[in-house]
Amino acid sequence: xxGRVSRGLVAAVAGAVALSAxxxxxxxxxxxxxxxxxxxxxxxxxxxHDPFPSxxxxxxxxxxxxxxxxxxxxxxxxxxxxxxxxxxxxxxxVGQTLEAPAGATVIDGTGKWVTPGIIDIHSHLGDYPSPQVxxxxxxxxATDPVTADVWAEHSVWPQDPxxxxxxxxxxxxxxxxxxxxxxxxxxxxxxxxxxxxxxxxGMKFPGAGYGLKMACGENPKRVYGGKNRKPSTRMGNVxxxxxxxxxxxxxxxxxxxxxxxGGDAPDRDIAMDTLRGVLAGEIRVQxxxxxxxxxxxxxxxxxxxxxxxxxxxxxVEAYKIGDLLKQNDTCAAVWADWYGFxxxxxxxxxxNLALLQKEGACAMIHSDDENGIQRLxxxxxxxxxxxxxxxxxxxxxxxxxxxxxxxxKALGIADRTGSLKPGKMADVVLWNxxxxxxxxxxEKVWVDGALLYDANDPKRRPVSDFELGQPGEGDVK
Amino acid sequence: MKALLxxxxxxxxxxxxxxxxxxxxxxxxxxDGSQPxxxxxxVxxxxxxxxxxxxxxxxxxAQIVDATGKWVTPGIVAGIGSLGLVDVGGxxxxxxxxxRTSPFNAGLDVSTAINPHGVIIGNERxxxxxxxxxxxxxxxxxxxxxxxxxxxxxxxxxxxxxxAFQYVELGEGGADRAGGSRPAAYAMLFDAFAQAADFRRxxxxxxxxxxxxxxxRADAEALLPVLDGRMPLVVHVERASDIxxxxxxxxxxxxxxxxxxxxxxxxxxxxxxxxxxxxVMASAIADLPASFEQLAATESNxxxxxxxxxxxxxxxxxxxxxxGVTQFAGNLVAIARVPGATGLDWGQAFAxxxxxxxxxxxxxxxxxSLRAGRRADVVLWDxxxxxLSxxxxxxxxxxRAQPMSSRQRRLRDRYLTPGETDxxxxxxx
Numbered sequence: 001x002x003g004r005v006s007r008g009l010v011a012a013v014a015g016a017v018a019l020s021a022x023x024x025x026x027x028x029x030x031x032x033x034x035x036x037x038x039x040x041x042x043x044x045x046x047x048x049h050d051p052f053p054s055x056x057x058x059x060x061x062x063x064x065x066x067x068x069x070x071x072x073x074x075x076x077x078x079x080x081x082x083x084x085x086x087x088x089x090x091x092x093x094v095g096q097t098l099e100a101p102a103g104a105t106v107i108d109g110t111g112k113w114v115t116p117g118i119i120d121i122h123s124h125l126g127d128y129p130s131p132q133v134x135x136x137x138x139x140x141x142a143t144d145p146v147t148a149d150v151w152a153e154h155s156v157w158p159q160d161p162x163x164x165x166x167x168x169x170x171x172x173x174x175x176x177x178x179x180x181x182x183x184x185x186x187x188x189x190x191x192x193x194x195x196x197x198x199x200x201x202g203m204k205f206p207g208a209g210y211g212l213k214m215a216c217g218e219n220p221k222r223v224y225g226g227k228n229r230k231p232s233t234r235m236g237n238v239x240x241x242x243x244x245x246x247x248x249x250x251x252x253x254x255x256x257x258x259x260x261x262g263g264d265a266p267d268r269d270i271a272m273d274t275l276r277g278v279l280a281g282e283i284r285v286q287x288x289x290x291x292x293x294x295x296x297x298x299x300x301x302x303x304x305x306x307x308x309x310x311x312x313x314x315x316v317e318a319y320k321i322g323d324l325l326k327q328n329d330t331c332a333a334v335w336a337d338w339y340g341f342x343x344x345x346x347x348x349x350x351x352n353l354a355l356l357q358k359e360g361a362c363a364m365i366h367s368d369d370e371n372g373i374q375r376l377x378x379x380x381x382x383x384x385x386x387x388x389x390x391x392x393x394x395x396x397x398x399x400x401x402x403x404x405x406x407x408x409k410a411l412g413i414a415d416r417t418g419s420l421k422p423g424k425m426a427d428v429v430l431w432n433x434x435x436x437x438x439x440x441x442x443e444k445v446w447v448d449g450a451l452l453y454d455a456n457d458p459k460r461r462p463v464s465d466f467e468l469g470q471p472g473e474g475d476v477k
Numbered sequence: 478m479k480a481l482l483x484x485x486x487x488x489x490x491x492x493x494x495x496x497x498x499x500x501x502x503x504x505x506x507x508x509d510g511s512q513p514x515x516x517x518x519x520v521x522x523x524x525x526x527x528x529x530x531x532x533x534x535x536x537x538x539a540q541i542v543d544a545t546g547k548w549v550t551p552g553i554v555a556g557i558g559s560l561g562l563v564d565v566g567g568x569x570x571x572x573x574x575x576x577r578t579s580p581f582n583a584g585l586d587v588s589t590a591i592n593p594h595g596v597i598i599g600n601e602r603x604x605x606x607x608x609x610x611x612x613x614x615x616x617x618x619x620x621x622x623x624x625x626x627x628x629x630x631x632x633x634x635x636x637x638x639x640x641a642f643q644y645v646e647l648g649e650g651g652a653d654r655a656g657g658s659r660p661a662a663y664a665m666l667f668d669a670f671a672q673a674a675d676f677r678r679x680x681x682x683x684x685x686x687x688x689x690x691x692x693x694r695a696d697a698e699a700l701l702p703v704l705d706g707r708m709p710l711v712v713h714v715e716r717a718s719d720i721x722x723x724x725x726x727x728x729x730x731x732x733x734x735x736x737x738x739x740x741x742x743x744x745x746x747x748x749x750x751x752x753x754x755x756x757v758m759a760s761a762i763a764d765l766p767a768s769f770e771q772l773a774a775t776e777s778n779x780x781x782x783x784x785x786x787x788x789x790x791x792x793x794x795x796x797x798x799x800x801g802v803t804q805f806a807g808n809l810v811a812i813a814r815v816p817g818a819t820g821l822d823w824g825q826a827f828a829x830x831x832x833x834x835x836x837x838x839x840x841x842x843x844x845x846s847l848r849a850g851r852r853a854d855v856v857l858w859d860x861x862x863x864x865l866s867x868x869x870x871x872x873x874x875x876x877r878a879q880p881m882s883s884r885q886r887r888l889r890d891r892y893l894t895p896g897e898t899d900x901x902x903x904x905x906x
Contacts (some may be wrong), residue, residue: 130765131772169764169776207506218567254676269808320902322895339885342567349885359895372796378804381865382797389868392890402896432814438807438865441815455815467766469718471745472773476817477764 033133037385040262044280046255047268052153054204056193058448059335063087066430069109074116074419078397084114086426089449094420095403107444111172113435115400116419117173117194117445119407120166120373121333122288122313126177126192126200127152129160130370132464142205145224145231146244148212149271150187152179155440156200163372164462165477167194168453171372171442173230174205174249174418176411178213178313181288184231184241186213188274189286191411195447196462208410211310212278215288216298217344238297245305248275284310284412290344292320299328311410313366316348322359331362331410335372335381337386353380353402354387359396364406376403380401381436396436425449482734496767497522497534498876503544503857508551508831512824519549521853524876529847542857547870550605550827550851550862552854554834554845555799557644557711557738557758557775557792560609561591561598561627563580574615576622580688583669584695588639593632599883601670602629604800605862605869607854608637608844610758610834612644612711619651619662620644620669624711624842628629628854641838642736643703647723648670648770656685659719668692670730673700676806684867706732709839711758713738717745718769724753727771737839738792744778747785756788756837761805776812780819780828788882790834807863827863 049157067083083098084091100106127139137456138155141147156177173194179186187211189211192203216237225232231240259267277283285302289295289312302309311331312318316339318332320324325332332352339348350476356363368371381412384399408418417425426449433440445453458474467473487599498521505517507529516815518533519526529549533539545725564571571592576582585821591611592598596739612624621644626637646654651662673866676683676697685694710733712723720740727733737757745749750757761779766772782789793799806826813820821829828846835845846850853876860867872879891905 006579099709131768147873191611286506306784319889319892320895324895335797337797337801339798340600341796346565347888349889351889355889355895359676370767371762374764375804375808378808378865382804385866385868388866390893391774436865438804438863439811441811461782467772470766470772471742473764475773475775476777476812476815477775 005239037263038174038265040083041067043256043259044282046259046265047273049277049282049289052201052204054206055068055199056195056197056204056206058089058273059195059450059452061086061089061446061451062448063101063104064446064449065098066107066109066114069112069114070247070434071420071431072113072115072397072400073421074400075421076395076398076401078395084420084428086428086446086449091420091424091426091428092420092470093422109430109431112443113431113440114420114432115171115431115435116404116417117429117430117447118171118376118403119418120172120175120367120376121311121364121407121410123166123175123177123373124180124369125162125166125175125370125373126156126158126160127179128370129157130162131353140182142180142223145183145229145240146185146271147183147187148185148244148356149177151180151190152177152187152213153190153200153204155179155192156203158191158197158200159465161464161467162373163194163196165370167445168442168455168461168477170376171431171435172373172376172448173427173429173445174411174413176211176286178285178286180213181213181215181219182465184220184237185244185275186215186273188283189213191413193447195452197462206417210274211235211411212274212276212281212283213286213288216294217288217290218342219288220232227431232271234294238301239373241301242304245275245301245307248272249305252279252281254275268457276421278307279305281308284410286311286313288313290316292313292317295321296324299324300427301466306345307346311362311364314345314368316345316352318361318363319349319352320347322356322361324375325356326359326361329362331364332356333364333366333407333410335368336365336383350383350386351390354392354394357387358392362406362409363402364410366407370410374417377435378438379476380440384436393443399436497527497536497539498542498783498859499539500542500544500549501535503547503549505531505654505847506548506824506827506862507530507548507826507848508823510828510832511546511810512822517549519847519855520574521855521873521876523806524853525847526847526851526853528849544857548858548860548862548867550856550858551831551845551847551851552856552872553605553800553802553830553876554608554610554790554831554886555601555606555614555793556610556834557804558609558799560601560606560611560629560799561595562599562611562613564595570826573613575616577616579617579694581622582615582618582696583620583622584699585613586640586695587613587622588612588625588636591625591627591635591637593630596884598629599631600882600885601799602631602714602872602874603869603881603883603886604798605803605856605858605872607856607872608797610641610838612642615644615646615650615654617654619646619654619665620696621646621709624840625896626844630875630877631880632756632877637844638840640708642711643699644711644713644738646713648716648719649741649768650713653752662769666766669696669700670704673704674698677701680818704730704732706734709734709736711736714770715739715741715768717742717773719770720746721749724749724755727753740782741774741778743787744775744781747782749785750782756790757782758790758792758834758837761791761802761809762792776808778820779809780812783821783825784819788833789838790837791829803863804865806830807865810863824864857903
């Protein structure tokens with residue numbers, strides 16, 4: 001992953017910084033010469049880029065062959081009465097007929113479907129967990145419109161019961177946790193494997209890059225306007241954004257110079273580290289934005305400062321500018337049919353996803369909701385049906401790209417998950433029927449080849465610490 | 478498709494309620510819990526259902542609507558929500574669902590505020606919702622006020638039953654609104670009932686107009702039909718112990734006609750609810766411990782309560798619109814196949830969004846099913862109405878064909894191709 005350093009390198013960098021401090025602390029009376037300046041640490045090595053590294057590990061699995069199933073490979077491919085083989089945590093083969101290796105578990109999937117695990121690019125599980133009490137409400141650092149210094153992972157409570165529901169009812173195997181949208185710069189996101197762990201680090205998707213949550217529109221101007229602070233208007237939103245990016249450009253210039261040429265290390269600014277990461281292409285911008293006209297402004301602003309918006313989230317008006325999004329290579333992450341709950345969602349329509357697909361723009365479903373994340377397959381089914389009624393022909397298997405491959409691309413992890421291709425993580429769902437039918441549910445869910453949910457085995461159903469010993473513990477939820 | 482368009486056109490062309498209409502050849506779901514009937518017939522006359530089912534004779538001279546390949550059902554009865562009270566939830570000026578600073582509470586009457594021409598009403602109607610249970614949210618009191626049953630017809634009169642129920646919060650929400658605890662909520666409830674009795678005894682001597690009066694005259698007056706059982710009391714509680722407590726209220730107030738709303742932990746006390754013959758409006762999908770009063774929430778709640786003999790309707794919640802209850806009901810069918818879960822069969826599930834909510838509100842003689850004599854709220858669907866791929870193709874309310882267009886449909890049509898052509902988009906309609 002670009003910009004990522006190993007733990008070994010972190011130690012080396014720390015050592016270099018210490019040396020640099022020694023060389024400039026004034027105890028040596030000799031005058032400094034240009035040739036005596038501290039050596040250049042090298043680009044992106046001036047400070048740790050991964051101070052909270054993933055400790056996730058795949059749980060043990062057994063080689064598994066699921067056959068006689070309808071397979072959606074996640075990249076638009078479909079095989080009737082096909083087979084999927086995975087072993088060692090990875091997809092081994094997908095095909096019409098596959099031989100079971102010795103010792104493999106063989107599952108007859110007649111009448112069932114196999115798909116890649118669902119990826120939700122927009123979730124607040126862990127930072128707005130259940131129960132929704134103030135003491136656990138950690139999603140919005142709504143004390144300043146620019147909080148690029150906060151990291152959602154530092155709010156993630158790994159005991160959120162929502163993770164287990166998303167796995168068992170939703171077939172969700174990967175999710176991005178974002179800060180909320182009160183702020184223009186909400187902070188860093190984190191990508192998690194949907195596998196319970198004692199620590200946030202234990203859930204962190206190994207090697208996944210960070211995102212920066214940004215927000216335009218009503219929320220920032222309402223939150224800060226309500227405090228009689230800037231921004232209180234949409235123009236105020238953009239003004240604060242641009243002022244902040246201008247600082248970030250200068251910060252990046254200073255740090256690039258230091259890392260390339262050495263000398264005195266500039267002061268660290270944790271918020272600016274994140275924005276520098278965006279400008280360097282290391283961190284992806286995930287931008288909450290509803291209205292078409294505002295998305296167009298944001299894309300121009302990105303060009304002004306030399307970054308790219310990876311995806312607009314909640315883009316209920318994306319269908320009005322599918323052509324523009326395509327030109328800018330920017331994705332839209334949307335709900336199927338949410339609309340009307342606030343002014344900027346007034347023009348939401350159920351055909352949004354299908355119209356984007358028709359235009360050739362990158363589109364995907366998202367939840368932003370602890371209930372919706374349990375039914376993203378159903379949301380896609382509704383969006384698909386709306387599109388077909390509007391005369392837009394999209395196959396079921398192509399629509400599955402909205403659930404796994406496109407979000408994987410927008411998270412920069414499509415080389416590792418999001419589709420059933422040999423060598424990729426065996427993040428796999430066996431559905432008890434057509435997953436685009438309201439009547440189907442996950443029967444088994446594997447993450448990295450480990451069976452972590454089995455509808456037929458109560459021992460393969462997670463129960464978070466919070467629910468242990470409470471009414472309803474271990475119930476089928 | 479052509480036949481379908483013709484059928485819809487025929488419905489629209491039908492003179493208002495004047496004629497007998499026979500809808501033939503479709504899969505008919507009565508909505509009363511029975512299973513769908515293929516090749517059924519629905520006969521309506523003068524805005525009412527005459528007969529529905531298999532082997533129903535088509536009266537001579539009836540206008541025939543061919544529903545072959547379609548499903549024919551009663552319209553959805555959605556709620557408890559804010560249909561007709563809101564244009565945009567987040568735009569306070571357009572939102573009548575919560576009276577934040579009003580000195581009044583139980584006396585508030587939502588039937589004064591329903592706007593039948595709102596965009597959301599049009600969208601929900603096109604989504605198959607024909608009647609809705611509408612209530613305010615409680616604001617400065619545990620009492621939210623008097624809710625209404627409305628129709629979504631494209632006509633000036635949306636009210637089916639005004640002042641159909643009183644709505645009160647008695648769980649965490651009640652505690653919050655009463656000053657911080659459940660005992661405070663009960664104190665407010667008991668005192669309000671006591672004051673209502675005072676008002677009944679001596680209206681002239683009732684202090685309900687001074688600024689420091691705990692209950693206004695209008696509020697006291699509105700509670701009298703509740704005490705008499707002429708108006709049901711919808712009580713929002715979730716926790717099992719809260720439900721038990723609510724079920725004791727009729728011992729103190731024998732006239733009370735209770736309805737439970739929420740009841741996420743209802744399955745834990747299902748035999749008690751059933752024995753008390755109290756109907757319930759519950760969420761089909763709430764399965765998270767969203768609060769400490771919903772720790773035992775499960776999707777099996779509706780199925781388990783139904784199995785215990787309770788009349789259960791499904792609450793419309795979610796931001797996709799109230800017609801989304803079809804999806805929730807479909808999920809109740811889905812979990813019937815999940816080991817350890819309790820779901821419903823198709824007929825039961827469809828009833829939770831049609832006849833059951835009507836029954837909960839004491840309106841099932843009028844709405845919610847295609848049984849003879851009911852108002853002719855009829856929806857033709859292009860497939861199984863609980864399935865995600867299905868949508869209504871025509872809607873009748875009181876026997877009248879409804880427009881199927883909506884603002885959202887117009888936006889879709891304008892942006893089927895996003896680019897501008899020889900004129901700006903603003904000229905495309």
